[in-house]
Amino acid sequence: MADTKREIERKYESDDSGLPDLTGVAGVAAVIDKGVAHLDATYYDTADGRLAASSITLRRRTGGSDAGWHLKFPVGPGVRDEIRAPLSDAVPRTLAGLVRSRVRDAELVPVVRLRSDRDVRDLTDAAGRLLAEVSVDAVFAERLDGDGGDAQWTEIEVELADGGDPAFLDQVEKRLRRAGVRPSGSASKLARALAETGPRPKKKRKRGPAADAGPVTAGDHVLDCLRAQRDAIVELDPAVRRDIDDSVHALRVATRRMRSAFRSFGTVLDRSVTDPIGEELKWLAGELGVDRDQEVLTERITAALDALPRALVTGPVRTRLRTWTHARRGGSRRRLIAVLDGKRYLELLGALDALIADPPLSKAAAGAPEKVIAKAVRKDLAQVSALVERALDLPPGHDRDVALHEARKRAKRTRYSAEAATAALGDPAVALARSMKALQNLLGDHQDSVMTREALRDLAAQAQAAGESSFTYGVLYGREELRAVRAEEALPGAWSRARAAAAV
Structure with missing residues (x-):
């Protein structure tokens, strides 16, 4: 089985002078020498480096306290999620699955071997709690894919303790900088190893002033x-x-x-x-x-049930809801x-x-976006308009519910097209997307009410067949009906605001 750890760390360039004195860091009561660990890690990737291109690392490591397979996904600057699996000869299926969308049918092969002598220090507070682990790593990198050589360097790594305050790393960095230590130019050991052991990338020739330009057509x-x-x-x-x-x-x-x-x-x-x-x-x-749609229905009914006074809840309603939900899960x-x-x-x-x-x-793709994209968005908007106007002309009931549902789907599409057009059309597209989202949410609440009422009818029928009271389902049905009426009453005003924002 694999387990996950959120890793928050910073890396620094280091010469051979070792680790500066960190006893002066705010909050640090002791710097505890944990000795030297000998680590041996083999990194895997596709032959064309698909994982590295996404800043993902997959390695098999021996030595240290966490020997095994480690898969790391970037979360943010200096933050990664590390998924671990026990040591084995082949890449574990759980980890291979997590990179499959990038790897596809390509083979994962060894690309780099890193051997490190890690001199570890624990920074602890006055109560003996671990604040961070600081290590000085002497690294030897060897290219394994037959297209490069080797390299070696020394770096300092500071990893925050689980549950620690990231601001503590700022305090450590201040002390390191005062000692002349600077942040590493590489995000990871693998990135540095690939850069220093592989062939030098050829410089790409610029094709003119527009080479780095954004979208034009x-x-x-x-x-x-x-x-x-x-x-x-x-x-x-x-x-x-x-x-x-x-x-x-x-x-x-x-x-x-x-x-x-x-x-x-x-x-x-x-x-x-x-x-x-x-x-x-x-x-x-x-x-x-x-299962997602079923979950939404169950969550809505549960929230409505939680809001009811206890006197209005009769019979084993929650048990019936759980049984009904389980039976409908596909x-x-x-x-x-x-x-x-x-x-x-x-x-x-x-x-x-x-x-x-x-x-x-x-x-048309070669045309000016101000014309081509704007025309497409206006066409989407016109379709929303026709559907909303048709729904408002219908009397309350099934046909209006269906028309409003179609209008909701088209409002969502118009919102998406407006958001896609933002870079080309600017503020008018932003305003339209915002108004379509509000309209979509209103119509979405109406559709959720329609579906919830159908579910409540089903629940009431099952309860009656089992000899249970159906009173509570009727109360919830009435409340959902009222929510739908209020949504329909709010629709003309929401649609007027949406049209006012539709200046694209």
Whole structure:
């Protein structure tokens, strides 16, 4: 089994003078010599360095107190999540799965070996609690992929204790800087090893003043949007596998944003190429949402039940809700991981890469974004307008509920297209995206009420069939009905504000 540790550390350049005296650091009562550990780590990557390109490290290390496999994902400057697995000869399946969205079908091979003599000190407070571990590492790096040599250096590493205050590292750094120690120019030992043991990269020739320019054409802006969502899907994959909070929802949103871009900017991209990919994205979103929609319903009913006075709760309502939820769950963690490990998903990732590398751009893609993209956003807005006006003309009931649901979906698409257009259109697109989000939230609450009432009818029927009281479900139904009425009453005002912001 793998376990995760949040690693907060800083690295510094060091000469052979060793570690400066740290007894003067605020909060430090003792500097405890923990001796020298001999570490031997082999780093793995694909032949073309896909993990290194994403600042991800995968290593097998012996020696020290944490021998085993370590996989590190960047979280922020100086912060990484380290997932550990027991020592074995081959890359553990759990860790291989976490990098699969980047590695795909490529082989993970040894690329660098680092041997380090680590001289360790513990910084502790007056109560003997560990504040940080400071080490002086004498590193010898050896290239293993047959395309380089070796290198050696010494560095100082300061790692914050679990649960420690990151501000403490600032105090340590002040002391180190006063002693002439400076932050390392490399984010990790592997990054430095790759730079110093490999062939020198050839300097890229600039192709003119526009070489470093941002997006220019309508196609440039759309491709930036697609690239961002492709990258989000790849980056969220390991978070979903690790069951990180909200990661499934975030990945689902990324698939929806890309599908929305295909549809909204159909004059820029060849739909005969993007439509099949859009169908695969729809499939993936459906797999991700197998249990998510049920969870949303259960959370809404539970919150409403918690808000009821105890006198209005009759019968085993919570037990019935748990039984109903369990029976309706169609997915599992194992099933979701199987989808992410499956051939169809990998082929989808490959199709997205191919789309970005060789985009099916139309003639309109070369046009000015102020015209082409603005026209696409206005078209989305016009469709929202037609759907909202139609819904407002219908009497309350099923047909209006369906119309409002369609308007919500189109408002979401318009919001996404406006957000994608922000770089090209500026403040008007920002204002439109904000107003569409407000409209989407209002209509979303209405749709949630529709679905919740259907669920409450189902629950009430099951309760009655079991000889239980259905009174509480009726009370909750009435409250949900009132929420829907209020949402419908608020719609004309929300729509007026949205139209006022629609100056794109």
